[in-house]
Amino acid sequence: QVTLRESGPALVKPTQTLTLTCSFSGFSLSTEGMCVSWIRQPPGKALEWLALIDWDDDKYYSTSLKTRLTISKDTSKNQVVLTMTNMDPVDTATYFCARMVRLGTYRFDYWGQGTLVTVSS
């Protein structure tokens, strides 16, 4: 059974760095084809893909946010960490992590419940 769960601060101040952790079970990020992504959704708005890390430690970033994002994994802990620097109120959103299997076609088959991050002083 595949599960993912996001954790991190609910509130961050402008200019601070956000660190989010995705803890997962039911699969291993050392298995070929496995990937974990971060996706966010501002209140009332659409999904926005942020970053992805794959089994081979290759990393992919949103073109518009790549200068602020870093994704990493700890395979032994079954965790993926996302850091986003220089947070701004417009970054207020629910942040989801999701699994993608890069074999054939690339789709997000399992999602975490999401964690709401508010950026405010």
Add this chain to the structure above:
Amino acid sequence: SYDLTQPPSVSVAPGQTARITCAGNNIGTKNVHWYQQKPGLAPVMVVYDDSDRPSGIPERFSGSNSGNTATLTITSVEAGDEADYYCQLWDTTSDLPFFGGGTKLTVL
């Protein structure tokens, strides 16, 4: 970048058929996936690879993809289908995934 355009909203009466489109340049050459998101919940995949259904998804949900438009079709719409729907694909040119802007399905 790869732009995916969805209508902001679609309304349909119960029992009727809803069609939600996702437009993109030569999208017919790509594999499109669809997600349903109800308020306060994470998205759930309802169609993958243009027209396949994950286990547990009713046969009322189907998909097609040709030319510049992919379509999610929901037949015999029920009140419980009211949700936001997003299309998604992986763009091999940029080697990145993209989501459409989402469509709110309202069941009248």
